[in-house]
Amino acid sequence: MDRIADIWGPRTPHTPGAAWPVRVDQHLEEGLTESDVDRWVQSACVLCSNGCACDVAVKDGRMVGVRGRAEDVVNRGRLGPKGLYGSWQWSDTDRLTRPLVRENGKLVETDWDTAMDLVVRRSKELLNEVGPLSHGFYTSGQLFLEEYYTLAVIGKAGLGTPHMDGNTRLCTATAAAALKETFGADGQPGTYTDIDVCDALFLFGHNMAETQTVLWSRVLDRLEGPDRPVLVAVDPRETKVAQHADVHLAPLPGTNQALMNGLVRELITRGWVDHEYVKAHTIGFAELKQTVEPYTPEHVAEVCRIDANDLRRAAELFGTKDRVVSTVLQGFYQSHQATAASCQVNNLHLLRGMIGSPGRGVLQMNGQPTAQNTRETGADGDLPGFRNWSNPQHIEQLARLWNVEPLTIPHWAPPTHAMQIWRYAEQGTIRFLWISGTNPAVSLPELSRVRAILRQENLFVVAQDGFRTETTELADVVLPAALWGEKHGTFTNATRTVHLSEQAVEPPGEARSDLDIFLDYARRMDFHDKDGDVLIKWKDAEGAFDAWRECSRGRPCDYSDLSYERLRGGSGIPWGTERLYGDHRFPTDPDYCEDYGHDLLTGATTTPEQYRAKQPGGRAFLKAAEYVPGPEQPSAEYPFVCTTGRTVYHFHTRTKTGRSRRLRDAAPEPWVEVSAEDAAELGVAQGDVVRVESERGAVEVSVRIGRCRQGVVFLPFHYGYWDTDSDEHDRAANELTATRWDPVSKQPVFKVSSVRITKREG
Amino acid sequence: MHLATYVGLLHSSLRTLADAFRAVGDGHGEEPDVKTTCQVLAGRIDGQVERLGPIVERYGEHRESEPERLRAAEFEAGFTGARSGGVGLVRDLQDLYALTSFTDITWTVVGQAAQGLRDQELLDTVTAGTQDTARQLAWLRTRIKEAAPQALIAAHG
Ligand code: SF4
Numbered sequence: 001m002d003r004i005a006d007i008w009g010p011r012t013p014h015t016p017g018a019a020w021p022v023r024v025d026q027h028l029e030e031g032l033t034e035s036d037v038d039r040w041v042q043s044a045c046v047l048c049s050n051g052c053a054c055d056v057a058v059k060d061g062r063m064v065g066v067r068g069r070a071e072d073v074v075n076r077g078r079l080g081p082k083g084l085y086g087s088w089q090w091s092d093t094d095r096l097t098r099p100l101v102r103e104n105g106k107l108v109e110t111d112w113d114t115a116m117d118l119v120v121r122r123s124k125e126l127l128n129e130v131g132p133l134s135h136g137f138y139t140s141g142q143l144f145l146e147e148y149y150t151l152a153v154i155g156k157a158g159l160g161t162p163h164m165d166g167n168t169r170l171c172t173a174t175a176a177a178a179l180k181e182t183f184g185a186d187g188q189p190g191t192y193t194d195i196d197v198c199d200a201l202f203l204f205g206h207n208m209a210e211t212q213t214v215l216w217s218r219v220l221d222r223l224e225g226p227d228r229p230v231l232v233a234v235d236p237r238e239t240k241v242a243q244h245a246d247v248h249l250a251p252l253p254g255t256n257q258a259l260m261n262g263l264v265r266e267l268i269t270r271g272w273v274d275h276e277y278v279k280a281h282t283i284g285f286a287e288l289k290q291t292v293e294p295y296t297p298e299h300v301a302e303v304c305r306i307d308a309n310d311l312r313r314a315a316e317l318f319g320t321k322d323r324v325v326s327t328v329l330q331g332f333y334q335s336h337q338a339t340a341a342s343c344q345v346n347n348l349h350l351l352r353g354m355i356g357s358p359g360r361g362v363l364q365m366n367g368q369p370t371a372q373n374t375r376e377t378g379a380d381g382d383l384p385g386f387r388n389w390s391n392p393q394h395i396e397q398l399a400r401l402w403n404v405e406p407l408t409i410p411h412w413a414p415p416t417h418a419m420q421i422w423r424y425a426e427q428g429t430i431r432f433l434w435i436s437g438t439n440p441a442v443s444l445p446e447l448s449r450v451r452a453i454l455r456q457e458n459l460f461v462v463a464q465d466g467f468r469t470e471t472t473e474l475a476d477v478v479l480p481a482a483l484w485g486e487k488h489g490t491f492t493n494a495t496r497t498v499h500l501s502e503q504a505v506e507p508p509g510e511a512r513s514d515l516d517i518f519l520d521y522a523r524r525m526d527f528h529d530k531d532g533d534v535l536i537k538w539k540d541a542e543g544a545f546d547a548w549r550e551c552s553r554g555r556p557c558d559y560s561d562l563s564y565e566r567l568r569g570g571s572g573i574p575w576g577t578e579r580l581y582g583d584h585r586f587p588t589d590p591d592y593c594e595d596y597g598h599d600l601l602t603g604a605t606t607t608p609e610q611y612r613a614k615q616p617g618g619r620a621f622l623k624a625a626e627y628v629p630g631p632e633q634p635s636a637e638y639p640f641v642c643t644t645g646r647t648v649y650h651f652h653t654r655t656k657t658g659r660s661r662r663l664r665d666a667a668p669e670p671w672v673e674v675s676a677e678d679a680a681e682l683g684v685a686q687g688d689v690v691r692v693e694s695e696r697g698a699v700e701v702s703v704r705i706g707r708c709r710q711g712v713v714f715l716p717f718h719y720g721y722w723d724t725d726s727d728e729h730d731r732a733a734n735e736l737t738a739t740r741w742d743p744v745s746k747q748p749v750f751k752v753s754s755v756r757i758t759k760r761e762g
Numbered sequence: 763m764h765l766a767t768y769v770g771l772l773h774s775s776l777r778t779l780a781d782a783f784r785a786v787g788d789g790h791g792e793e794p795d796v797k798t799t800c801q802v803l804a805g806r807i808d809g810q811v812e813r814l815g816p817i818v819e820r821y822g823e824h825r826e827s828e829p830e831r832l833r834a835a836e837f838e839a840g841f842t843g844a845r846s847g848g849v850g851l852v853r854d855l856q857d858l859y860a861l862t863s864f865t866d867i868t869w870t871v872v873g874q875a876a877q878g879l880r881d882q883e884l885l886d887t888v889t890a891g892t893q894d895t896a897r898q899l900a901w902l903r904t905r906i907k908e909a910a911p912q913a914l915i916a917a918h919g
Contacts, residue, residue, distance in 0.1 A: 133916035162911075336798075413908040420908075423793070427848060429916040602799050604900035628805075631798050740794045 001025065003081040004666045007648055008209070008217045013225030017197045017358070020218060024077035027084040028057060028065035037065065044074075044491070044499035044572065046142060046484045047082040047651045049172075049366035050212040051493025053572055054079060056088065056485055056504040063088035063485050063504055072571045074192065074497055080213030081663065082651055088485060090659035095466055096480035097509025107478060112510065112520075115477050119434075120524045122460045126432050127159070132410075136163035136421045136430040139379050140437030141171055141368025142652070144489025144501065146544035147514040148370075148379035149551070150536060151436070154518060156378065157402040158527035158535055162410035163430060165381045166374040167438040169418035170748055171367030174333035176375050176382070177745035178342035178364055180595040181623050182350070183581070184588030184616065185386050185556045186375055190325065190361025191495050191579045195219060197359035200321035202232045202314075204345055205256065205331020206365060209240035210648040212494075216241075230321065232314050234259065235331055236643060237673070237714060238707045247314045250709050251304035253641045254630035254752040257337040260344035261627060262300030263315050265292040267351050272319025277353030281584045283614060284622035288347060291624035303627065305709075318348055323359030330367065330645065334751045339744035340600040340625040347622050356581040363494065368652070370491040376557045377548065381415040381746070384548075385555035386594040389414050390608055393591065401551055403529035414605075417746035419739065426453045434462040436514055437481065441470035442653040442720035445737035445748045446696050447729065464517060467655050470720045481514050482507035483656075488541040489515070490567065496574040498559070500567035515541055556587050556594070588616035600625035603743030630752050631740060634711070638694060638754035640678070641712045644733040645751075650718040658723060670731055671704045673714040674757070679705045682757055689760045694753045697735030700760060713755065763821075765875050770823035772872055773814055775865045780807040782861055783898075786854045789844020793851060796905065803898055810891050817884055848913030852906055859902045866895045 003009060003025070012021040028034070040055035045066075053072030057065030066087045070077040099115035100107040126134040137155055139148065148166075155164040176186045183189070195201065195218055209216040222229055223244055233245035234256075242248040251259045267273055268289055278285050297308035318324055326349065332341045346362055354360045366372055378384035387394035389411045399406040416424070422444070424430040444450045454461055454474035463475035466483040486507040492498045507513070512520075519536065527535040538544045542564050553560040557575055567573060587593055596611035598604060600623055634641055649667040650657045657663045672692050674684070684690055688703045692715065699715065708714055715733035729735055740749045787800025845853050869892045876884035 130916055130918070133912055412911060413904075416908075424912055424916070427917070429848060429912050429918075599897055599900060601802065602897060602901040603795070603904065604897060605904045606900075628802055631794075631801070738794070740798065743795060743799060746795075 003084050004649070004662055007081055007213055008220055009078065011221055011224050013221050014196070015225065016199070016222070016227050020076050020196055020221065022070045022076045024068050024070050025079040025084060026065065026067040032059065032064055040067065041502045041504040042069070042568065043485065043501040043504070044493070045079065045083040045087055046369040046491070047086055047657070048212050049369055049371060049494040050074065050215050051369055051491065051497060051499055051572070052079055052083055052214050053499055054083065054087070058504050061505055063091050074493060074572060075214050078214045078217055081649060081666070082213070082657055085662040086651065086657040086660045089661070090656045091483070091485065091505070092508065093659045094468070095508045095511065096468060096478065097511055098480060099510070100478035102476045107473070115479060116520060116524055119462055119477055119521065123432060123525065130431070132159045132161040133163070134430060135159055135161045135432045136425060136434070138418060138421060138433060138435045138438065138440065139164070139166045139374065141166055141168040141371035141374055143370060143437045143514050144487070144491055144541070145370070145373040145377060145548060146489045146541045147518060148373050149377040149384065149548045150515055150518045150544055152378040152384050153402060153536055154522050154527065156398070156409050157404045158522060158525065160408045160410055162413070163416040163421050163424065164379060165416065165418040165421055166371070166379055167418070167440070167443060168368065168371040168374040168380050169746060170443060170750070171330070172333070172371040172375070173380070173747040174338040174342050174742060174745040175328070175364035175366055177339045178346060181339060181343050181597055181600070181621060181744065182346040183586045183620050184593035184595070186594055187386070187556050187576060187580055188363060188494060188496050189355055189580045190363045191574070192218065194325045194359050194361045194579065195222065198323045198325040199227070199229045199359070200232070200317050200324045201229050202234070202318065202324065202326040203241055204234045204326060204328045205333070206327045206329035207235060207239045207241055207331070207645065208327065211329060211367070211646050212365070213648060230317050232317060236709050236712050247310055247317065249306055249310055249314055251306055253643045253712060254335060255304040255627070256332055256335055256341040257344070257625065258295060258300050258303040258627035259306070259311070260341050261292040261295035262297060262311050263318065264288065264344055264347055264351070265295045266297065266312060266315030267319050267348060268292065270315065270319060273351045274353040278351060281353070281586070282350050282620050282622050283616060284624065288622040288624040291626060295627070319352070324349070324352070324354050325359065325361055325363065327363040327365055329365045331751065333745070333747055334749060336630045336740070336742060336749050336752065337625065337628065338742035338747050340623070343600065343623045350620055350622060356579060356584060361579060366494040369493070372492040372494065372496065376492070376552070378415070381417045382594070383415070385552045386557055387555065388594050388596070390596060390605070391591070402535065403531060403533070404535070405530060419741050419746055419748060422450070422453060425456070425459050428456070428458050431458055432460045434464070435471060435475070436464040439465070439469045439471045439653040439655065439720070441474060442732050442734065443717070445734050445750060446739045447732055447734045448697055449739060464514060465655070466511070468722065469653065469655060470722055479517055480509065480511040481517065482511045486511070487513035487515070490545060492575070493572070496576055497572040498562055498567060498575060499572040500564060515544060585618040586620040588618060588620065590616070597621065598744045600744055601628070630749070632738060632752060632754050634754050638756045640755050640757060642692065642694065642715060642736060642753045642755040643712060643751045644715050644717040644737065647716045647718065650716070652718065653720050654718045670699065670701045670716055670719040670733070672701045672757070673704045673706065673708050675708045675710045675712070676705050677710045678713070679703060682759065684759050691758045691760055692736065692755050693758070694736040694755045696738060698730060699733065699735055700730045713757065717750070765872070766822040767824040768868065768872050768875065769814070769818055769821050770825045772865070772868045773811065773818060773823055774825055775868055776807055776811050776814070779861055779865050780804045780811070782858055783807065786844060786858055789854065790851055796851065799901060803901070806894055810894060813887050813890070817887060848909060848917045852909050852913045855902050855906050855909070859899065859906065862895060862898045862902065866892070866899065869895060
């Protein structure tokens with residue numbers, strides 16, 4: 001078995017509605033067989049949001065292999081290239097094993113007491129001097145639920161700072177925002193089994209073949225089986241998904257909203273609307289209709305530079321098929337008007353009443369494996385348990401649960417989003433920034449700015465990771481963290497399926513789990529509740545999970561009937577029902593909803609009074625917005641639109657996948673994809689090194705010809721500098737991207753930068 | 763009839779407002795959301811000015827200097843550039859808020875006259891304008907509320 005060459009593995013086709021057949025993928029360290037394995041430990045893969053269940057092979061206290069779990073609903077035994085070759089191979093390569101502190105400009109090894117004393121001293125100083133607004137936390141989409149919840153309680157009830165977000169802001173914020181705007185609360189409506197029965201599948205800005213390979217195997221099993229569903233792909237590149245599509249719409253990056261308005265308009269004008277459903281279960285049809293009115297197929301074709309008939313054909317498929325599933329990802333989420341465009345996907349489904357039953361559903365996807373939990377627990381810009389920051393009753397509930405004064409919990413505005421946290425740090429009003437499990441020095445936009453912020457004298461940076469990264473090198477204190485397989489915890493995939501991940505081996509050296517580090521900080525800070533008892537009463541992962549169960553009780557993401565015991569063995573279990581909204585009652589009740597919503601054009605918040613006046617009463621919102629051209633348009637100086645994205649062989653900033661020999665060899669260096677026409681015009685050939693440059697920075701990479709539409713180029717975003725010798729900053733795609741975000745979800749606009757390309761001399 | 767006076771007032775206050783949104787947006791380029799949103803909103807105000815064209819033709823306009831004075835006070839004398847820092851942003855947005863409120867009540871006055879005149883076209887223009895103004899006010903309020911605590915408490919110097 002070679003999942004580098006044969007990425008999606010052999011087909012297991014099935015008839016619509018039949019259970020997806022089992023196919024178990026396994027990979028053991030070279031030279032080992034199953035009989036060498038001491039024990040198998042239950043877990044799930046953390047290298048994308050699919051959350052494929054697996055067992056980890058352990059021999060002599062080391063992780064030596066991985067095998068898909070046949071009984072799991074998510075993957076039925078399958079694993080993709082990253083899962084097989086990137087899950088454990090990094091585990092004993094150049095790990096961080098001791099804390100580091102900066103002395104005379106250099107990071108030097110020290111012990112935990114010294115490092116934590118330093119952190120706590122600075123923290124207390126700033127609390128005295130300025131107060132909690134001096135503290136910011138930038139966390140991950142890759143820790144476990146228990147760790148996020150603990151961090152959320154530290155931030156909201158211990159310190160009382162609103163400045164906490166995850167890198168989930170870069171990957172999944174729009175999914176959450178679009179679900180909140182339309183349905184009143186976060187929570188994935190659909191489930192993967194919808195793919196097994198649908199007769200039309202729409203992928204909006206979702207290169208599933210590379211981002212979630214096992215899910216794409218599931219789709220391939222339908223595409224190559226009996227009663228093949230039709231496939232529509234919206235992507236400016238000719239990806240593998242697009243190659244399989246019956247209709248491929250390749251809108252110019254930055255024009256998704258025009259395209260979506262056109263699709264919605266077609267549905268309305270051609271009469272493919274279930275008016276009874278719309279009347280009974282939605283609000284806002286008249287405004288939606290009025291907003292999309294100007295978006296005729298011809299007008300859209302001109303804006304998006306597509307064929308009007310392709311748009312008509314796509315709309316007809318959506319309008320006439322009986323079971324339609326849509327998925328949405330970064331092509332939509334990382335563009336301007338991200339939330340508006342993603343809401344339009346929800347709208348398409350609502351207009352047809354195409355939600356809540358088998359084969360009819362929306363999957364607003366996630367990028368990272370545990371992004372869902374950052375959203376649920378409030379370690380991102382949300383409150384725990386999908387609570388509404390502008391609903392005083394919800395604040396009361398949290399205050400009671402934690403036994404603190406409601407005023408302790410910051411709720412004068414939504415919790416600060418990541419891009420704003422970095423801005424406050426830049427301005428010197430956040431002076432303590434704790435980064436956990438993420439590498440912003442490669443993954444945030446406009447890296448020269450990020451590096452400058454991290455280097456600021458007046459900013460104290462704590463970075464917690466399993467490896468030295470581009471970010472840890474700029475920190476004041478580096479804390480060595482245990483990673484997957486080295487600690488217990490749970491996490492939830494893009495379809496709300498919760499998996500338990502057991503500890504397989506001991507962490508290296510003195511590394512500690514993120515949970516233990518947060519608990520240690522809380523202890524040293526002496527956080528207590530209003531009766532003087534310790535604030536955080538749990539001491540381990542299961543204790544944190546149980547506390548979370550209480551916190552989530554009665555909320556849409558109710559974990560109260562889940563437990564470690566139930567999650568042990570068998571399949572992962574979704575919270576909620578298998579698919580949400582089967583009863584067509586949406587969580588929009590003003591006392592229950594997670595958010596009162598926004599104006600999609602500006603991000604202005606709807607006030608509680610305005611929201612109540614709409615009397616949503618369980619109906620969903622058909623939100624609308626006109627298309628506005630993106631803030632950065634190609635010019636004579638920067639004539640190309642540059643879009644960034646993923647490759648199938650790497651995850652995030654390659655801290656793990658770059659340490660797997662197979663994955664590294666499969667994609668060792670970054671590149672730029674250019675269309676054949678553009679390459680000819682530029683006079684460059686496959687493999688030539690070119691300089692790709694925006695107003696903000698440049699990279700020097702080799703050319704790959706193909707896949708992009710003319711005028712559009714693509715850069716993979718995974719590559720940074722930890723595995724290069726040179727001091728140049730000429731490899732990371734985010735040298736080029738701009739500091740800019742969607743007005744509602746605040747997700748950065750990675751997909752649209754204007755660049756020029758020049759052939760490197762010599 | 764004094765409608766012409768108010769059409770004139772509306773017309774020039776909208777222009778002032780569009781300029782002010784652009785000035786604040788340009789002046790706070792380091793807050794990309796402020797910059798982009800101000801541009802989008804200014805563009806929409808331009809659209810309102812355009813829609814006001816036929817109304818101006820019908821009723822004429824009598825220019826008042828009131829909004830010009832407002833502009834002078836808030837945006838030119840003190841506005842050699844944007845105010846700097848977190849508090850500066852809050853103050854500039856607050857000025858925009860005041861100016862937008864002025865436009866808002868001007869729309870209301872014109873709208874009342876439109877009802878009296880039973881002028882459907884004017885009413886439609888007023889409805890669209892009022893909605894847009896509500897959106898501007900809502901955004902300003904949102905952004906000011908977010909920025910205020912950090913600016914007032916955590917900023918030093
Ligand atoms: S699809 Fe995602 S979760 Fe599944 S094995 Fe691949 S990387 Fe891991």
